[in-house]
Amino acid sequence: MSRFLQLHLLTFYPPSNVNRDDSGNPKTATVGGVTRLRISSQALKRAWRTSGVFSSALDGHMGQxxxxxxxxxxxxxxxxxxxxxxxxxxxxxxxxxxxxxxxxxxxxxxxxxxxxxxxxxxxxxxxxxxxxxxxxxxxxxxxxxxxxxxxxxxAADIALFGRMLASAPAFNREAAVQVAHAITTHRVTVEDDYYTAIDDLKDDAEDAGAGFLGEAGFGSGVFYLYLSINRDLLKKNLGGESETGVAEAALGALAEAAMTVSPSGKQNSYAALARAGYALVEKGNAQPRTLAGAFARPVGGADLMAESIKALKDFRAELTRVYGAGADETCELALGDKKSATLADIVTFCRT
Missing domain, CATH: 1.10.8 (Helicase, Ruva Protein; domain 3)
Known part of the structure; x- marks a missing residue:
C-alpha cells in the first residue's frame, strides 16, 4: 500500500466571509505580491471534524x-x-x-x-x-x-489531526494529516457590505432612519487547498483499530468532507456552501509536495477555474519533468468533464 495520499482541490466560493480575522473581515495573505483570500487550516479542520460526514462515517470513533x-x-x-x-x-x-x-x-x-x-x-x-x-x-x-x-x-480525529498534552507529552499524537491554508489562485479585493436593519414597530411618521447600521467585509474566488496524509502514521495512531476499517473510513470521510464541507462563518448571510470544482488525488511513496507554486503568479482571465486547472496541471507536469513522478496512482474529478471521476470514486480511491 502506498504510504502517502495527497489531495489538491480547487473550490469556487461566491461572495462570502467564511473565515474572519480579528476585525471581522475575510482572512487574507499576500502571495506573489498581490492580496489573496485565505481560509485557515484550523477553520477547515474544525468544519470537517464537526460535520455530518465525519459523525456518520466515524460514529463511536470521534474524540471531543x-x-x-x-x-x-x-x-x-x-x-x-x-x-x-x-x-x-x-x-x-x-x-x-x-x-x-x-x-x-x-x-x-x-x-x-x-x-x-x-x-x-x-x-x-x-x-x-x-x-x-x-x-x-x-x-x-x-x-x-x-x-x-x-x-x-x-479516536479517528485524534489519529488524523493529532493532539498535544502539555501535562503528559508521552501521550501526544503526531498528526497524520497536514492541511495547508487555502488561498485564492488569483488577486482579490476585499469589499465592504454596508447594511441596515429597520425597526418593524417604528411608525413611518417618526423618521426614515434605520434601527441599526453596519459594515461587513466579503470576497469571492477560486481557492487552492492541499492536504497530505501519511497513511502509515494514521494506522499507527489508530493501533489495532485499523484492522476494523476505521483508518479506511477516516480517509474516506476526510476526502468527502474536504470536497463538500465549508467553514460556518457568516453562512446565514452568504450561503457559501461550496463543492470542489476540481480534485486531483495522488497515491505514492515519493516525498509529498504541494502544487501551490502553480499560483505564485496569480492567474487571470474570464474563467478563473479553467485557468487555475491549467496552471496546476502545467506546474505539476514541470515538477514531474524535473524531479520525477510525485505519485504512482491518481484519480481526477473535474466538473463539466463527463468522463472524470465522481465523489464516490474519489472516496473509494482514498480508502483503498
Missing part, C-alpha cells in the same frame, strides 16, 4: 476537544449519589491527569485551563477510575496514566 471532562466526571459521580464535595475532589484529580486544573475557588473548579482532545474510550476510562476512587480505593493516578490516556487509539 474540551476543557470540561472534569465536569462530566463530576456529573457522573453526582448521578451515582456521591457526596458533592468528594465528587468535586475526585473530578479535579481526574481532570488533572489531562491538564492544569482551574483553582478550587474558580466558578468551574473541575475544568482544565486548556482544551484537551479526549477519545471515547478515554472518557469511559475516566468514569471507571472515578468510580473506583469514590468506592474508597487508593489509586496513584500517575501510575494510572496508561489506563486513562493510551486509549486515544480509538
Amino acid at each position: 476537544r474540551t476543557t470540561r471532562l472534569g465536569g462530566e466526571v463530576l456529573a457522573h459521580l453526582l448521578e451515582n449519589k456521591v457526596d458533592e464535595k468528594k465528587a468535586v475532589s475526585i473530578a479535579r484529580e481526574i481532570a488533572g491527569v489531562y491538564g492544569k486544573v482551574k483553582g478550587e475557588k474558580d466558578e468551574h473548579p473541575t475544568r482544565t485551563e486548556q482544551l484537551v482532545f479526549v477519545s471515547p474510550s478515554e472518557r469511559e476510562a475516566a468514569f471507571e477510575v472515578a468510580d473506583r476512587l469514590a468506592a474508597g480505593e487508593k489509586i496513584d493516578l500517575k501510575k494510572e496514566q496508561d489506563a486513562l490516556l493510551h486509549r486515544a487509539d480509538s
Whole structure:
C-alpha cells in the first residue's frame, strides 16, 4: 500500500466571509505580491471534524476537544449519589491527569485551563477510575496514566489531526494529516457590505432612519487547498483499530468532507456552501509536495477555474519533468468533464 495520499482541490466560493480575522473581515495573505483570500487550516479542520460526514462515517470513533471532562466526571459521580464535595475532589484529580486544573475557588473548579482532545474510550476510562476512587480505593493516578490516556487509539480525529498534552507529552499524537491554508489562485479585493436593519414597530411618521447600521467585509474566488496524509502514521495512531476499517473510513470521510464541507462563518448571510470544482488525488511513496507554486503568479482571465486547472496541471507536469513522478496512482474529478471521476470514486480511491 502506498504510504502517502495527497489531495489538491480547487473550490469556487461566491461572495462570502467564511473565515474572519480579528476585525471581522475575510482572512487574507499576500502571495506573489498581490492580496489573496485565505481560509485557515484550523477553520477547515474544525468544519470537517464537526460535520455530518465525519459523525456518520466515524460514529463511536470521534474524540471531543474540551476543557470540561472534569465536569462530566463530576456529573457522573453526582448521578451515582456521591457526596458533592468528594465528587468535586475526585473530578479535579481526574481532570488533572489531562491538564492544569482551574483553582478550587474558580466558578468551574473541575475544568482544565486548556482544551484537551479526549477519545471515547478515554472518557469511559475516566468514569471507571472515578468510580473506583469514590468506592474508597487508593489509586496513584500517575501510575494510572496508561489506563486513562493510551486509549486515544480509538479516536479517528485524534489519529488524523493529532493532539498535544502539555501535562503528559508521552501521550501526544503526531498528526497524520497536514492541511495547508487555502488561498485564492488569483488577486482579490476585499469589499465592504454596508447594511441596515429597520425597526418593524417604528411608525413611518417618526423618521426614515434605520434601527441599526453596519459594515461587513466579503470576497469571492477560486481557492487552492492541499492536504497530505501519511497513511502509515494514521494506522499507527489508530493501533489495532485499523484492522476494523476505521483508518479506511477516516480517509474516506476526510476526502468527502474536504470536497463538500465549508467553514460556518457568516453562512446565514452568504450561503457559501461550496463543492470542489476540481480534485486531483495522488497515491505514492515519493516525498509529498504541494502544487501551490502553480499560483505564485496569480492567474487571470474570464474563467478563473479553467485557468487555475491549467496552471496546476502545467506546474505539476514541470515538477514531474524535473524531479520525477510525485505519485504512482491518481484519480481526477473535474466538473463539466463527463468522463472524470465522481465523489464516490474519489472516496473509494482514498480508502483503498
